[in-house]
Amino acid sequence: MKLLALMAFIIIIANPFLSINPEKGDEKKYMREWWNIDAFFNCGKNFSVTASFEYERETPAANLFLTIFDHDSNKVYDLGAYEESIDKLIVEKNVVRYEDCWIKIGNVYEAYFERKGVELYIKLEAMAPMQKIAAGIASNLPFGFGYYNYTFISKCMASGWIKIDGSKSNFTGIGYYEHVYGNWSYNKPMRFFSGNVLKDYMALYKWWRENMSIDFKNFTIWTNNPFGYDWSWGFFDNGYTLFFGNIPFWIKNVPMGIIYLYDGKKYHEFKLISYEYMEGKYYNGSFFPTKFRIKAIDGGSTLILNFEMKYKPHIYEDRLSSHYWKNLILYECPGTIYGWLNGSKSIALNGKGEIEIERQNSIFDYALLSISLKFPYPFGIELYFLSYLLKLSLSMQLYLAPPFFNFSFSKIG
CATH class of the missing domain: 2.40.370.10 (AttH-like domain)
Structure with missing residues (x-):
């Protein structure tokens, strides 16, 4: 050995x-x-x-x-x-x-x-x-x-x-x-x-550990992987411009993203703290967020932005010659970017930009399992499972205090 x-x-x-x-x-x-x-x-x-x-x-x-x-x-x-x-x-x-x-x-x-x-x-x-x-x-x-x-x-x-x-x-x-x-x-x-x-x-992990925090009360694993990305370039009414890049990981609670906000004098580097996919489209085995929100920090400043695709998208697909990897899909569309920057003063940000989502999809297609622990009161657990391959989603809520149970499923796609 x-x-x-x-x-x-x-x-x-x-x-x-x-x-x-x-x-x-x-x-x-x-x-x-x-x-x-x-x-x-x-x-x-x-x-x-x-x-x-x-x-x-x-x-x-x-x-x-x-x-x-x-x-x-x-x-x-x-x-x-x-x-x-x-x-x-x-x-x-x-x-x-x-x-x-x-x-x-x-x-x-x-x-x-x-x-x-x-x-x-x-x-x-x-x-x-x-x-x-x-x-x-x-x-x-x-x-x-x-x-x-x-x-x-x-x-x-x-x-x-x-x-x-x-x-x-x-x-x-x-x-x-x-x-x-x-x-x-x-x-x-x-x-x-x-x-x-x-x-x-290891260098990026050290940087991530110094700048990130994980809420293990809410834990999600999914098929999104480091061979894809979330990306955007944007510009705002006040003259600021934006670069945003995020590499998804199999564990959603491990965000590997970075933002550069240019204020006309220098770039401010923000570490991505969290992101939430709010709306999206399923396409050929993958899920593409068409509206999402991010939160990031730079020292004492907090940046919160919403990205939303607004027009007909362009989709490029490359079939991969692999027994496990099925395809690589680029989903791109212009849209709006809006939010605010909170620091020594609050600055509203309203603008536009190019939004691109790329996913490398395996033979198992898109799937996720989300676990949320609730305590001290109410005390319980919530589970959510989704599989594009199986075309279904399952949801369960189990609470001990107060007593409650619910189970449901639905078809997707």
């Missing part, structure tokens, strides 16, 4: 898969990498766009995510190209290209898209500094059993033009930029596990 343990330790520390060796001249250095922009703008009509140039060397494949939301007509333009040859994405030092579409990276970020009769040119000028997520906490962010780096600019001045439905218009608005790169696998989650990943998990 000791020999097996030692061999496992050596494999973890000296993982031969940690190095991705691209061909000479190839700038695709990681297992996965993407460059993303988001923007809300007005050109006589209200639009928003989310777009990403992405490659992944696991399949391998290239993806162009390009979705335009017409808010006034509640119409979605899905202009993306998915699971294409990885050679279609050309990665140069400061330019990334996919066919006639490109993004230039520099002091100013420019992008051009021509897809399915729609043209879009957008320029983003940074109004906030670049921020690395979890800087000072861990060297990398763990993703499942791999790792990645995540940088973003939450406030950019957006300008450009759009040609859509035969009409060309100039626009101005507000935008967002991010760059993400790293080594992780959806189909073989253990492929990039190493001692460094373990160190990052």
Whole structure:
């Protein structure tokens, strides 16, 4: 047994898969990498766009995510190209290209898209500094059993033009930029596990222990897992902007989320204390929250925000080549973000943003078991079970003081 343990330790520390060796001249250095922009703008009509140039060397494949939301007509333009040859994405030092579409990276970020009769040119000028997520906490962010780096600019001045439905218009608005790169696998989650990943998990766990509190009177386990995320970028009427990211865990009481609120001068880092899914939709084995509330703290300040999808969503699904994992689904939609910041003074926050929920679903589909202990009075227990696979939910309340019992079930989906 000791020999097996030692061999496992050596494999973890000296993982031969940690190095991705691209061909000479190839700038695709990681297992996965993407460059993303988001923007809300007005050109006589209200639009928003989310777009990403992405490659992944696991399949391998290239993806162009390009979705335009017409808010006034509640119409979605899905202009993306998915699971294409990885050679279609050309990665140069400061330019990334996919066919006639490109993004230039520099002091100013420019992008051009021509897809399915729609043209879009957008320029983003940074109004906030670049921020690395979890800087000072861990060297990398763990993703499942791999790792990645995540940088973003939450406030950019957006300008450009759009040609859509035969009409060309100039626009101005507000935008967002991010760059993400790293080594992780959806189909073989253990492929990039190493001692460094373990160190990052331990660093994040230490940070979590110092900043989080758990109420074990209410305990929930579910099939949501670290291969998915809850994400949002938003902007508010008072000029503040927001980055929100949360990695779900099999134990819901273990929130692994972070928020960056930019006030025009600096980013304030809030630790996610709790979140509550208030409304949602079931889709192909997964549950996607369409309205949720979060609570987070930064020193003596408390941030409470409500996120609500307001328009027709765009849904992307990738079938996974695994005996256990079934699919990966991205559910995205613009919406409203509102709440307040309580510190030395109370600040109301009213705004809009892009909201994205991603879930990696297993053959067992979405399920949860929630246990609530009630004491000292009333004294009892409440149980709730839900299974998308079985298409049912069960609920039970058992109280000893005062005596009470109730059991019910219903079909879902």
